[in-house]
Amino acid sequence: MVKRWFPDEVDVPIRIPFCADEINNNFVLPKLEEMVFHFTKEKIAALKAKANAEMSTTTISSLQALLAHLWRSVIRCQNINDSNQVVKYVLLVSARPRLRPPLPEGYFGNTIHAEMLCSTAGELVEKGLGWVAWQMNKAIASQTNEAVRDFYQNWVKNPKILKWGVLTNDGLATSSSPRFNVYGNDFGWGKPVAVRSGGGNKSDGKITLFPGAEEGSIDIEVCLLPEKLVALRDDEEFMEAVTM
Numbered sequence: 001m002v003k004r005w006f007p008d009e010v011d012v013p014i015r016i017p018f019c020a021d022e023i024n025n026n027f028v029l030p031k032l033e034e035m036v037f038h039f040t041k042e043k044i045a046a047l048k049a050k051a052n053a054e055m056s057t058t059t060i061s062s063l064q065a066l067l068a069h070l071w072r073s074v075i076r077c078q079n080i081n082d083s084n085q086v087v088k089y090v091l092l093v094s095a096r097p098r099l100r101p102p103l104p105e106g107y108f109g110n111t112i113h114a115e116m117l118c119s120t121a122g123e124l125v126e127k128g129l130g131w132v133a134w135q136m137n138k139a140i141a142s143q144t145n146e147a148v149r150d151f152y153q154n155w156v157k158n159p160k161i162l163k164w165g166v167l168t169n170d171g172l173a174t175s176s177s178p179r180f181n182v183y184g185n186d187f188g189w190g191k192p193v194a195v196r197s198g199g200g201n202k203s204d205g206k207i208t209l210f211p212g213a214e215e216g217s218i219d220i221e222v223c224l225l226p227e228k229l230v231a232l233r234d235d236e237e238f239m240e241a242v243t244m
Contacts, residue, residue, distance in 0.1 A: 004109070010156050032202055034223045035233060039066060041216030043241045047129065054130025060137050063178065066218060068133035070207065071172055073238035074224070076125050077231035083122030090173035091115045091136065093143050100145040113151050115139050172205040178218045182210055197221055204228075
């Protein structure tokens with residue numbers, strides 16, 4: 001479980017050529033608020049069916065359809081005047097099943113990397129749920145064994161440390177996963193009533209995923225500037241898929 005793994009042709013140990021001053025960019029977090037939206041298995045299935053029907057495919061996953069619905073809604077609620085403004089979504093992709101041979105399921109190390117999707121605000125809103133979900137589907141499918149190894153090898157040659165403020169007000173980023181068995185953690189008090197991530201490592205546009213308490217459901221913690229979060233909460237199209 002704790003056996004170290006490095007891509008081929010990587011010299012170890014890896015030297016990180018940064019001092020504290022280079023990493024600390026003195027970014028000041030704005031006032032943020034957070035809200036949890038609950039999506040039932042049935043609502044998620046409806047989004048998945050709609051996304052696949054719009055693109056005449058069957059390969060768009062439930063999570064891709066759900067995140068596409070969220071991304072479109074957040075951008076639509078901002079009423080961005082310039083339809084050509086570029087907006088971003090950062091997906092954290094697990095490399096465990098993509099490497100050949102795959103890493104053991106219990107591998108303890110960090111094997112994720114960021115895949116950034118870019119679109120214009122106009123495309124995101126006008127082209128529909130299926131188109132947005134399909135962009136996510138293609139981005140994830142592109143993460144082959146070769147692509148993953150190339151990413152890590154290039155990072156070793158040119159290390160980059162993420163800093164606060166890397167996401168601007170036109171971006172969202174997903175963390176955690178609904179696949180984690182968080183409700184299986186019984187510390188003697190019984191099954192958890194709910195699972196939340198707390199206040200650490202939050203920024204405008206931070207999206208945290210958890211499985212819901214009911215099988216097949218998903219809880220999404222959305223962290224945004226207050227006015228953006230209120231607009232999302234009041235958006236009828238977005239809230240149609242949410243169960244209160």
